[in-house]
Amino acid sequence: MELGFDLERLNQDLIKVMIAFALALPIGWERGRGRYSVGFRTLPIVSVAACGFALVAGTDFPGNAEAQARVLQGVVTGIGFIGGGAIVKLRHNVKGLVTAASIWNAGAIGAAVGLGNLNIAVVLSIINLTSLVVLAYLNADGDDDESSQS
Template sequence: MPPLTGLAFLPHLRDLGIAYALAFIIGWNREKEDRSAGLRTFPLVAVAACGFIQATEGLTQGEPEAAARIIEGVITGMGFIGGGAILKHGGEVHGTATAASLWATGAIGVAVALTAYDVAIVICGFTAVTLYIMAHLKSRERG
């Protein structure tokens, strides 16, 4: 492992900041809608997903199969986190949008770590727009 020299950590810091900022947008919506996961959870998920990819870059360099295994592990972990957000009360199921949003947020973190910023921005945009539109449609149905 190469020693930490100069400002070599700045690209990692930049990417972690981008992942955090994009996830914050989604977390803001979930917080505003008073959901079980919000401003604390979503940025942490994106930063962790991004961090797992960054932390293993030295191990996976030149080995796409190894990188794929790390990404698969992040995806699996996101499934467990998302599963924890889903609750069943009687015949009703709650939390599926939050679980799907958490999964999307993990994808944002992975995309940023792989420097696929365009993909991360599009996932964030689609997720935020979907949550915003659906919240307004549901409130119209009730009112």
């Protein structure tokens, strides 16, 4: 197996990873402000990691949609596990669902960037951030995160 080093490819990949980071950073910042915060850094790191996996899948399995789908399936499953850790049940309230969904969305942003779908990544980032900021004003209970009866 050849482990060649390609400076031009490195620059292209670095740009994609930085775009994934930048698109998830505002979402991470917003989610990091709450009482049940997953932390400011989590969402950008999830996005970067998903981007990295997508870049590897695209590079190592070019034209093999089945292999790329298996890699993305693993990424989606892993991110779901991380998001599940953000969900907390306190008596009759469930907290962290919006954060978990944002973690999953950060993974989708990263994967989209890694697969070359920058338009989708930008749209996902804008809609996620807009939902967090604008819809928070419509939240009747005033919590930092959502609350639902279970």
